[in-house]
Amino acid sequence: MSELAYKRTNVYEQADEKTLKAIFDYAKGYSSFVDEGKTEREACAYALKVAEGKGYKPFEFGQKLSAGDKVYYNNRGKNLYLIKMGTADVAKEGVRIIVAHIDSPRLDLKQVPLYEEDGIALAKTHYYGGIRKYQWATIPLALHGSVVKRNGEVIDVVVGEEETDPVFYISDLLPHLAAKQNAKPHGEAMGGEDLNIWLGNIPYKAATEDKDNTVKENLLRILHEKYGLEEADFLSAELSLVPAMKARDVGFDRGLIAAYGQDDRVCAYPAYTALLDETDDRRTVMVVLADKEEIGSEGATGMQCALFGDLLAEIASSVGVSSAALRAKSRCLSADVNAAFDPNFKDVCDPLNSTYLSCGAGLTKFTGARGKSGSNDASAEFVGEIRKIFDENGVVWQTGELGKVDVGGGGTVAKYIANLNIDTIDIGVPVASMHSPYEVTSKADLYETYLAFRAFIR
Secondary structure, X not given: OOOOOOOOOOHHHHOOHHHHHHHHHHHHHHHHHHHHOOOHHHHHHHHHHHXXXXXOEEOOOOOOOOOOOEEEEEEOOOEEXXXXXXXXXXXXXXOEEEEEEXXXXXXXXXXXXXXXXOOEEXXXXXXXXXXXXXXXXXXXXEEEEEEEOOOOOEEEEEEOOOOOOOOEEOOOOOHHHOHHHHOOOHHHHOOHHHOOXXXXXXXXXXXXXXXXXXXXXXXXXHHHHHHOOOHHHHHHEEEEEEEOOOOEEEOOOOOEEEEOOHHHHHHHHHHHHHHHHOOOOOOOEEEEEEOOHHHXXXXXXXXXXXXXXXXXXXXXXXXXXXXXXXXXXXXEEEEOOEEEOOHHXXXXXXXXXXXXXXXXXXXXXXXXXXXXXXXXXXXXXXXXXHHHHHHHOOOOEEEOOOOOOOOOEEOOXXXXXXXXXXXXXXXXXXXXXXXXXXXXXXXXXXXHHHHHHHHHXX
């Protein structure tokens, strides 16, 4: 092919032994992160612990920041801001911002979840984010979350992750009886109200009154003995069912990773590790691990919250410039995943404009749906600026869209940041089987995204 033509680069084709070792070593740390941080609370706590070990201190509003300061703002335990003040003139250079989200599709327990039916104790759920409901049946599920008791005591719950733990379960029809179900489209095979969790089957032998709810009564007895909980405590709880599966290598060559919640923790991990590992202190950098992206970035921990702008205003005040002037000089990478080209489902993708596994970090100029609706659509000038940074630093990267025009689409936090007059573009790791209970990514793409973030910070 002519040297003038564009061609994607497969990272593994050009990697030497040293680079291969770096890729695989980095993936080990990432696998620990996704295993330990299956909810936004857990991912936030994991990253915060690492940041504190690197010298980051809590930030208080009104605190004046100066070069060399390393601070964090822990927003309600679900949203983390890491800020490193650089030596360069922030008023002239602005802030380098990387935003990734740490929430993922899951099943949340309803506020009044527990019931018994035909000898089975069950729990009602409400799914969070975009899922294909049938994928969540007949897989082992773990319960994660926090319960706030009547007296204010907080009980953290993780059940189903240890080999000796029980797991939880959603049933499905056996093929012998599923003719009617098989005739339905995938999207209708299971409804939201069908995603009911199996919790127990043993009746409470000492029950004296309600003989129709003895299994539920036994369940309540176990919860009270183990956690000191009563049924009303579910009213002030955040409990989620997530896949009880660990991150595993995929394939004989071990080049891929399968894990739950890689959208978007596969971008969150390189975002915060790039900041903590980078020794160049010239730039002022903010890394945001955000919540609520999967449901529109709403609420006090999502990127539509005023907190993001407030913290930028605090930086601006510290260096004696207006918030507007600081934002105009700042640059942002919206670190979110794209759909990896899947040879089993190639009809939904444009082969020329897709991201491919192991071909590097995926730069996405625009997201949205149909006619780019709901997209940030970064300018050509900003794409050129980012392209120059990556090329000069040897980052392997590619571009792609989220499927064919009019086939689908999706959104990220980019538009909310760009609305504040900050040049923003999406970049992230290509993901296969996105939003499923067990997604697949490439170790090479993970590592190149980390290198991309470090180059951007420098």
